[in-house]
Amino acid sequence: MVAAIAGTHDNLTTGARRVKRSARAPCPMDGTAGLRYQQPRGFHCTKAFQMSGHGPACPMTAHNSGPMTGTAHVPGDKSISHRALILGALSVGETRITGLLEGQDVLDTATAMRAFGADVVQHGPGTWSVHGVGVGGFAEPAQVIDCGNSGTGVRLIMGAMATTPIAATFTGDASLNKRPMGRVTDPLALFGAAAVGRSGGRLPLTLVGAGEPTPVRYRLPMPSAQVKSAVLLAGLNAPGQTVVIEAEATRDHTERMLRGFGAVVHVEDGPEGRVITLTGQPELTGQTVTVPRDPSSAAFPVCAALMVPGSEVFVPGVSQNPTRNGIFLTLQDMGADLVLENPREEGGEPVADLRVRFSALTGIEVPPDRAASMIDEYPILAALAATATGTTVMRGIRELRVKESDRIDAMARGLEACGVTVHETEDSLTVEGRGADGVPGGATVQTHLDHRIAMSFLCLGLAAQQPVTVDDSGPIATSFPIFEALMTGLGARLTR
Numbered sequence: 001m002v003a004a005i006a007g008t009h010d011n012l013t014t015g016a017r018r019v020k021r022s023a024r025a026p027c028p029m030d031g032t033a034g035l036r037y038q039q040p041r042g043f044h045c046t047k048a049f050q051m052s053g054h055g056p057a058c059p060m061t062a063h064n065s066g067p068m069t070g071t072a073h074v075p076g077d078k079s080i081s082h083r084a085l086i087l088g089a090l091s092v093g094e095t096r097i098t099g100l101l102e103g104q105d106v107l108d109t110a111t112a113m114r115a116f117g118a119d120v121v122q123h124g125p126g127t128w129s130v131h132g133v134g135v136g137g138f139a140e141p142a143q144v145i146d147c148g149n150s151g152t153g154v155r156l157i158m159g160a161m162a163t164t165p166i167a168a169t170f171t172g173d174a175s176l177n178k179r180p181m182g183r184v185t186d187p188l189a190l191f192g193a194a195a196v197g198r199s200g201g202r203l204p205l206t207l208v209g210a211g212e213p214t215p216v217r218y219r220l221p222m223p224s225a226q227v228k229s230a231v232l233l234a235g236l237n238a239p240g241q242t243v244v245i246e247a248e249a250t251r252d253h254t255e256r257m258l259r260g261f262g263a264v265v266h267v268e269d270g271p272e273g274r275v276i277t278l279t280g281q282p283e284l285t286g287q288t289v290t291v292p293r294d295p296s297s298a299a300f301p302v303c304a305a306l307m308v309p310g311s312e313v314f315v316p317g318v319s320q321n322p323t324r325n326g327i328f329l330t331l332q333d334m335g336a337d338l339v340l341e342n343p344r345e346e347g348g349e350p351v352a353d354l355r356v357r358f359s360a361l362t363g364i365e366v367p368p369d370r371a372a373s374m375i376d377e378y379p380i381l382a383a384l385a386a387t388a389t390g391t392t393v394m395r396g397i398r399e400l401r402v403k404e405s406d407r408i409d410a411m412a413r414g415l416e417a418c419g420v421t422v423h424e425t426e427d428s429l430t431v432e433g434r435g436a437d438g439v440p441g442g443a444t445v446q447t448h449l450d451h452r453i454a455m456s457f458l459c460l461g462l463a464a465q466q467p468v469t470v471d472d473s474g475p476i477a478t479s480f481p482i483f484e485a486l487m488t489g490l491g492a493r494l495t496r
C-alpha cells in the first residue's frame with residue numbers, strides 16, 4: 001500500500017444529491033451535455049494535433065445565497081492522482097487506484113501514460129488500474145502529448161521520460177502554452193535530455209530523452225513541487241544518486257509515493273533546506289493507491305461556508321499533509337470556527353474531517369513561510385479576505401504569477417471589479433476587507449482559463465450584495481468537475 005492514501009470515494013457524487021436541475025439550454029460545460037474538457041469514457045488515444053479547451057466559453061453567475069449546509073464529499077487529490085498514474089506507468093505489474101480525481105487534468109495524464117505504453121483502464125467511478133512498463137520502459141509516443149491545462153501533468157511527464165532515449169512533443173491549451181517550461185527543461189538538460197520549444201521555453205516543445213543519463217544534484221531556484229518531482233522522476237532511470245535540494249519544503253507526494261512504489265528516497269533537513277536523495281534504477285512495483293480527498297478542493301466549500309452567514313458544512317476525509325494544510329491554519333488564525341475532527345492516518349497520509357461554521361473573520365498578515373503549503377489556496381483566501389474585517393496581507397507569493405493565470409493580477413482585477421480595494425506588488429497581494437455583508441459584487445470577472453479563479457469568484461458571489469459572474473466556468477472541470485453540483489447541493493445559488 002502506497003504512502004499517500006486514505007478512505008474510499010465510492011460516494012464522490014453524494015454532494016450532488018440535492019441538486020435540482022433547472023430547465024436551461026445545454027452548455028458545453030454541463031456534465032449532462034458533455035463537458036468541454038471531458039473525453040468520452042474509454043477514450044484510448046492521445047489527442048493528436050489538437051489543443052484542448054477551445055470550445056465556447058460558459059459563463060456562470062453566483063447569487064447571494066442562504067446558509068450553506070450539509071456534507072461536501074470533495075473529489076480526490078489532484079497531485080496524488082497524477083502521480084498515481086505516472087508511477088503506476090513506471091512500475092512493473094498492476095497499480096490499482098481508488099478515489100482518482102476524474103478531472104480533465106488527470107484524464108489527460110491517463111491518456112499520456114497510454115501513449116507512452118502503459119495500459120490504463122477505468123473500472124468504475126474513481127477506480128482505475130495501470131499496468132506499467134517499468135523504469136526506463138516508456139515507448140516513444142506516436143502522437144503529440146496534449147496536457148490540456150495541466151502544468152503538473154506536463155512537467156512531471158517530461159521528467160518521467162527525460163532519461164529514456166525517446167522523443168515526445170508536448171502541447172496544451174492557451175493557458176498552459178504561456179507557462180514557463182525552462183524551469184523543468186533546464187535541470188532535465190543536466191541529465192542529458194534536450195528540449196526545443198518556443199521562445200521563453202514555452203510549449204509546444206519537443207523533448208529528447210538522454211541515452212546515457214547522468215545523475216544530477218540540483219538546488220531548486222524556486223519553491224516548486226513540480227520541478228522537484230520532474231527531477232526525481234528523471235533520476236529514476238539515471239544510475240547512482242540524484243539529489244534535489246529545496247530551501248522551502250514543497251508538497252512531498254512524490255517522495256512519499258516513490259517510497260511506496262519501492263524506491264529508496266532519503267530526506268534530510270539541513271542548513272540548506274531539505275535534501276532529497278533518490279537512488280536510481282530501482283524496480284518499482286505496482287501498488288494499491290487510495291487517493292485522499294483534495295484539500296485544495298475542500299477549501300472552496302469551507303471558505304464559502306465562512307463567507308455566508310448561518311452556514312455549517314462538514315467535509316470528511318480531507319488530506320492534512322503538512323505540506324498542504326496551510327490554508328486551514330490561516331483560516332483558524334483569522335478566527336474561523338473550523339474544527340478538525342477524527343484526525344487519523346490512512347495509508348501513511350494524515351487525514352481529518354473538517355467541520356466549519358460561519359465566522360466573523362479578521363484580516364491577518366499570512367506568514368510568508370506558509371506560502372508553499374497553501375500555494376493554490378491564495379485565490380480563494382483573497383476572495384474570503386474581502387468578506388473579513390480589516391486587512392489581509394499575502395506576501396511571498398511570486399509563484400502565483402506563473403500558475404494557470406497570473407493569479408495575483410486576476411484576483412486583484414476581479415476584486416476591484418467587485419468593489420474591493422486591493423494593493424499588489426510583484427510578490428504580494430493586500431485585500432482591504434469589507435465585512436461579511438459588505439462586498440458589492442455586481443461584476444463579470446475574467447478568469448483567463450483558470451479554474452481556481454473561477455471557483456473563487458463564484459464563492460465570493462454567494463456572499464456579495466449583487467451577483468458575480470465568471471466569464472468561463474469550463475476550466476473548473478480540470479480539477480473539480482462536481483463543483484457546481486456539490487455547491488448547489490449545499491445551498492449555493494449558481495446559474496448559467
Ligand code: S3P
Pocket residue numbers: 078079080152223224225226227229251375376399
Ligand atoms: C503541484 C505543485 C504546485 C501546485 C500545483 C500542483 C504538484 O505547482 O501549484 O497545482 O502537484 O506538484 P508548483 O510546483 O509550480 O508550485
